[in-house]
Amino acid sequence: MRTVSRRGALGLGAGAAAAAGLAGCGTLMPSDASSHAAGSKNSPAPVRPLGDGSTSFTGKQPHQPTKPVPLEPGQAPPQFVVFSWDGAAEVGNGLFTRFLDLAKQYDAHMTFFLSGLYLLPESKKRLYDPPNNLRGASDIGYLTDEHIRATLKNVRRAWLDGHEIGTHFNGHFCAGTGTVGNWTPQQWRSEIEQAKSFVKEWRTNTGWTDLPALPFDYDKELVGGRTPCLLGQDNLLPTARELGWRYDASSPGGKQIWPEKRQGLWDLPLQAVPFPGHSFEVLSMDYNMLANQSINSTNAPSYNYPAWRTQAAESYIAGFRRAYETNRAPFFIGNHFEQWNGGIYMDAVEKALAYVAREKEKGEDVRLVSFRQFVDWLDVQKPEVLAQLRTLDVGQQPVGGWKSFLKSTATTSSSAA
Template structure:
């Protein structure tokens, strides 16, 4: 069941929505592998490396979650450091997923592998009701709605198990688990745009509770816990349909969140809003059209085929249009102001999977480039927090696609760029 936005940017646009999980996966949840010797060539015994020391586990509550220490970093991921004087900022790209859950399409597990293969980490915005089986639906008390109501449905036990397995693996690989909240209510008559600060606090508390009690609610007591304390790990989210941002941000700030990504903005450097980093969705070109739309699969889907299944003969073209729009946004940032590029998606196969293929092509194209960091929202917030506020203020003076006229060295030092060594008086090399 889909919900839509009402956002205008040149034409009326539809924006982010979650769809109900399309079924349950066929995986078997957590997997273990045995250790010991294995037969090598000609029957010789190969030595098997000793397994890595196990992380200490401190179970929380019913054992659905556990504190296992700091999150492992992606191999080779640089620590957030203050940008040195005159240094060009890296190009950050954030790929994120609304309502993340593993279903029969197995897109969650697929994009985990795509991320690992292309030096990327991502943010998965989990819908809490995907951790709650339908027979326990009455446990959900949505603000301004009857108990057990959800516009995106609930999961089943197998689906919860499969989703837990993906969340566990994703976190251990350095990805972030954020929240897309629960029932995904949009529009009038109790939609999130009408919710009070107290309503948001209730919704957030329930989203956490479903993650922290999935074993009790499913009866899967023997499965491994999620390896993180969700109270510590949950630091940001995206509201359904990008509605209700103002009251959500107030609630989120009081609950210790660090960022929000529920707004709409241009490709410029972010700033804090109400105490949180405002890492809003962005507008990028729609190739062949005279307007821009959000960096999200659903928005291109809405503009191309009215958020309905379109003619199969058009699927490939629409996928290329989405990919090329994202790449145009990337190129104007990379060669311009270096503002972080924010991209949002859903694990959906709209128009024959055209948007999933486009996102995968984009990941493979941009995340392997020098000077590019494909990171989670949490990692981006860490980097922003490490910067000199004056440097960030200066970066915010650059408009969409605008590179510093005097070059990056002069722009971020306040003085002229140095001449190349050994050539007195020669002009500075281009930045």
């Protein structure tokens, strides 16, 4: 069984009182080829198996938003909300399927950070050579064959539903001399190449021929990730930039402000959000709620669950409302497919998702997107507009309203021209 100590580690809180600012931390079948038509009414793109047939090129990913455009002068920015998942495996608790179903129900897109080891059978574990650790070692468990099959099925469905497949790397080492916090840029490159190979070669490693290929080219699909326990970002970034990644979601203790780039990549951190009943804030991840409520216990007395479930849900909702009603900074939530404390954090995430979806249905510009879709939007905005947005602090409303606040950037741009 995977324990919480393997999924979370110390991160930055919102202050000294934050008390545990922690983080978790073949070919395509005909039915799938006909399920999407490369974004048009024309015939589907021809399916092209890649490598050993574990993955395949199937054309443009279906169910994507319309092409992003720059904000008009004086236009309010959308409220972006990203739900993301670390590990992204089906381990028999049905949570992967549950949230794929909810995403479809609420017309939401999400990011699934797949751990490469979750597609590698334990019998082949010596194929994994983790930096500064013994060959085959891992601080998360290898999956059973049944769960690897289920994970493949759900990852495949996720992409076809329009979600992003990122990476959570492999062995999740968060302590001791082998921690990812000590890895060099060269060691991160080894870890990434291995994570990609386990996705691109699952058919060779399992010997299975009865499952369809993953419907994407992972070399092109993979443009970002989140490190185990939010450690090691500084040495990861040079390698990520060389590999053409576009963002990284590993920063701990971020604030609800508009992001900027670090070493050429968009830096999209977990954020400190209000924690009802406390004077300190908590990082926007299920593990952090757990750590602050039950001191890392994953099975606290059940009489606590109703209050804790409500508190966690209200924390996510408070983070959303604070951004939505003020600076419109994007809101990032991190999760794990875990039943910690009776599954209350999954219930809280579902409640928050439903709340945000209702706000979206009211006609306001609320967008439930993946990280990749969000950076697509960022990349077409005028630099001066993003710079102006970054002047707004946490909970700060634009002076004079959005029409006035962002109209000045158009004047500045015109003058510069």
